[in-house]
């Protein structure tokens with residue numbers, strides 16, 4: 001896109017805010033702050049939209065994966081009303097940004113349908129409907145669900161949205177740059193230090209200085225409280241061409257575990273059915289199976305002509321269901337984070353942009369207390385908190401003990417990766433189709449868990465906090481800031 005990539009002068013300035021991460025959270029924050037008169041710089045490790053925003057399905061909702069029923073139960077009626085208000089205000093803010101800056105991003109208001117397929121789901125959905133309405137959300141029971149899946153109860157949520165996420169953030173980036181903001185792509189922040197009220201942030205190319213540091217990167221780097229309160233999930237998407245015109249003109253969700261969701265997107269006059277789901281914790285389960293399941297699910301209900309595209313991306317689920325947006329608990333001064341959006345990051349990422357910019361601008365934000373990352377909820381999410389951390393502890397220990405011993409790299413199949421024990425050393429081995437072997441230390445540089453091979457994306461994925469690395473060891477996603485250590489084959 002031609003964003004500025006080098007500029008020695010940026011090292012001299014002290015910015016009001018350094019925003020790390022070029023997804024919807026980072027760019028919304030950047031635009032709102034820069035437009036309010038602050039001097040901002042945004043550093044993105046790869047390219048804008050490289051992270052989850054480039055792999056999202058971009059439903060923009062005012063109802064969330066944490067249902068109003070659960071929010072009401074865990075946080076109270078007032079909190080459910082606040083989240084509903086936050087969702088509605090955020091959708092209006094997105095529409096307002098689109099209108100104000102003439103952002104051409106295929107935005108459309110859509111009806112959304114949430115449907116139940118069995119008695120247990122009907123009971124749950126009936127309660128969700130009541131809580132949604134109590135929270136102030138426009139929802140009604142309806143006798144259709146817009147997809148060819150049989151249902152027992154369906155609920156219509158009106159005035160939801162969809163757009164093209166990359167068109168949206170690229171144009172936000174253009175607005176930011178036109179307002180004087182600076183974007184540095186290929187600038188991965190590896191190290192930060194807080195000295196005399198200023199954050200110094202080092203990348204391989206530049207060191208940046210700023211009074212406020214915003215991590216729009218899901219989990220912030222380092223080990224901190226939010227690592228223990230968020231779990232990383234991979235989620236899978238198909239873009240399907242149908243043999244007929246059965247494309248749903250709506251956003252649709254089932255209530256299975258893991259759930260499926262549908263919508264239609266039109267690109268250059270061609271319609272695609274977007275079908276998502278089959279989520280699982282990163283580094284657990286089988287990504288190949290997840291795609292197979294999704295394809296069979298599509299074929300069960302639709303006349304599939306072809307799978308035009310398929311991809312997966314990562315989101316973070318918070319222990320109590322609500323996102324963490326605000327000051328980093330126990331961090332240096334003026335460090336902000338935004339994570340735990342679950343599958344609702346279009347709304348919550350945009351909300352985070354508004355909340356963090358308000359905090360930096362000294363404006364009281366009505367949602368700051370409820371979503372404060374330092375909140376302690378002893379009941380809400382406590383079971384999830386315990387089980388997620390038991391899972392992390394299990395992987396930390398069990399994965400250290402398990403690895404198949406090999407005598408020679410001949411035993412590794414071409415095109416695959418494997419954790420092996422070779423000459424008493426534990427290694428992450430990848431062998432390419434030409435037989436060239438890459439050996440890495442398999443210990444994740446974040447919290448020292450052992451990575452697993454992901455055969456679909458050809459990556460090494462950490463089952464603890466979602467750090468992901470390329471087959472050559474470079475950080476792709478997640479909280480680690482250091483690459484996996486590469487071990488020359490000649491040293492083995």
Ligand SMILES: Cc1cc2nc3c(=O)[nH]c(=O)nc-3n(C[C@H](O)[C@H](O)[C@H](O)COP(=O)(O)OP(=O)(O)OC[C@H]3O[C@@H](n4cnc5c(N)ncnc54)[C@H](O)[C@@H]3O)c2cc1C
Pocket residue numbers: 020021022023024025026043044045046047048049050051052053054055056057058059060061187188189190216217218221234235236237276312313314315341342343344345346347348349478481
């Ligand atoms: C398959 C899938 C479908 C989804 N569908 C929906 C949906 O329909 N509706 C919805 O609301 N939400 C959805 N979500 C969730 C939503 O897409 C995400 O929550 C949202 O995109 C997160 O945006 P972000 O800007 O916070 O993070 P990202 O878009 O991931 O951006 C973070 C950026 O930070 C960069 N970065 C990380 N570390 C560093 C560093 N140290 N230095 C510099 N840069 C760094 C990364 O390269 C990345 O580009 C979906 C998620 C998935 C996985």
